[in-house]
Amino acid sequence: MNPAIAMDRVVKSYEGKPALKGISLAVREGGCFGLLGPNGAGKSTSMKILTGLLEPDRGAARVFGRDVRRDGAEIRRQIGYVPQAITLYEKLSAYDNLVFFGEMYGVRGGQLKKRIGEVLAQVGLADRAKDAVEKFSGGMKRRVNIAAALLHRPRLIIMDEPTVGIDPQSRNHIFEMIRSLRREGATVLYSTHYMEEVEALCDELAIVDRGEVIAQGELGDVLDRYGARAVYLELQEGGTPPPLPAGFGKPVPKERGWLIETPRPLEALTAWAAACEAGSAGVKRLEIVRPSLESVFLSLTGTSLRDN
């Protein structure tokens, strides 16, 4: 089966400044694929190439097997793009905005009316349909922004940081909506800065930095491949943990205990348990912990600030 999205060594520059340096991605149909990366990494550029807003300088990009350069019109029928910016007409009501976008996607008449009712219910704004968008909170606007991309039942939904600056309730509502869209068979390409969103929603991800994919695969695989395992120790009485034999590294404080990152977590756990017993230190919690996506992300992209 063709992947929903296939980008093969895509290169794109802006006025000679490289934005994508040969990105390759594969997103399976029906999946939710997370695109993670710091500012200016190339996430939005990749999405704009897939939606036809930009043309790649080199390489190939395909959506449902169709080339973005040649088959733009057919691709546009099948995608719903949720841009990072809220692009709605603030003076118009949510309903009028959706009428307009529905018509732009080729949905008309009774079918459009019915579909607007469905998507408004989906985003939890059925009772505010007639209100002007300018009266909405940021979270409500974001939800209408998403609803506008769903009216034509797209097979692929491309979401560029759709939860920026919203309250936890709206974010949660959007998560539920994305899960529901997936259950209906849609493929989702989801770009974000928030690791927990990828962990909560996506089954595959790519970490992009400086125009390159630096890690890609299923979430668990990426964590296993790029994240160092760690051992966490919490003592009953608090205080300093007993030292470990050389070669295991130095424990660092974490929450109410101590953490040591090591490629040999089982050995470290055994050694720490023995050291605690020898020193009569009461152990409250001692366990091997899975690396977080955030630690993987930071270890791969570094901790320096990215302001552009």
Added chain:
Amino acid sequence: MALRVALKEWKLLLKEKGTFFWLLLMPVLFIVLFGSVFNHLGGSAISLPYLDLDRTQASQSFLDSLAQKSGFKLEAKDAGTLDQQVDRIRNGKQSALLVIPPGFSAAMGAGGGRQASVELYSDASSDTAAAVRAALENVANDLRETKLKAALKAAGASDDESRQALEMPLRIDDKPQNASAAGTIAQVVPGYTVMFVFYIIIPMIRRFLGDKTSGMTARLRTTRMAPLHYLLGMWLAYVVVALVQCAVLLGFGHFAYGLPIGDPAALVILVALLAVCGTGIGLALCMLVRGENQGMAFTQLVTLGGAVLGGLWFPADLMPKAMREISHFIPQYWAQTAFQDILLHGARLADIAAPLAVLAAFAAAGLLVGLLRFRAFMKSATA
């Protein structure tokens, strides 16, 4: 799909009250205001304050005669306020004051070469004083004529002989063309209609650049909408707005001031071409300018510069020769000329072919530039 874009645009325009103000209320206000300033629309007479210190039947008869001859609205002032009234003239608060001194009646009836006099205090910088002086001279002439008639009669001349003797050797046959208030109305109403049709460029620039900077244009590019439908829909929306604007303003002129309509077919074609011309130039500017501020600056240049040079504020004949030559390169001039030909001279469609052709050429040029630049505009809309 273009119609859907236009429909959305009309909905947005209806929600924005500022647009109504700019495109409809403002020109109506201008028409009323400048119509009144250029007078003749409201029919209100100039007022002339006076002090009658003589208070006789002769002085009253003189004032009645002045009011009747000049059309001035005479305003009686208290006898003790002469200094105050003169101060008001010095301070520029009043243009003139007529004073009939004591003894006016006696001097009038005295004969023997004795002259009655009136005093006219006036602001030398005001045009009103000249008009008052002319009216006073007119009344004085009438009085002299009456006096001469009486003298001739006393000398034994018959009425016919008196009339022949007093007849002016020179007669002026005044034959005013485009007479009545229609002349002023036909300047002011179409003038401000043409001027404010070009103000439609402001909302056009706001909407096109607003869509672009907000990311709306980019988003629409990801839908099934063909880019040309976007251009066509947006343009069409404003063509219709300009047509409505012209209909309202000319209708206001017709119903409020009796502006003649002339040949309806010619008027409709002219209004349609004016709307296409204004929005065509607007479209070109939307595609050319780099930002809203630059767009506003160019719009002011086109609208205000075009209004002055196009003879929209005052007749182009009053301009220096060089400016009159330049005005031929301004679409507003041709629109105004065609309007006045239809409204004042009864021109028909064939008579205004030249102005219509010029307007069509400007419209075509604007639309062509807009069309040629549109691809680059859309391509740069990726936000």
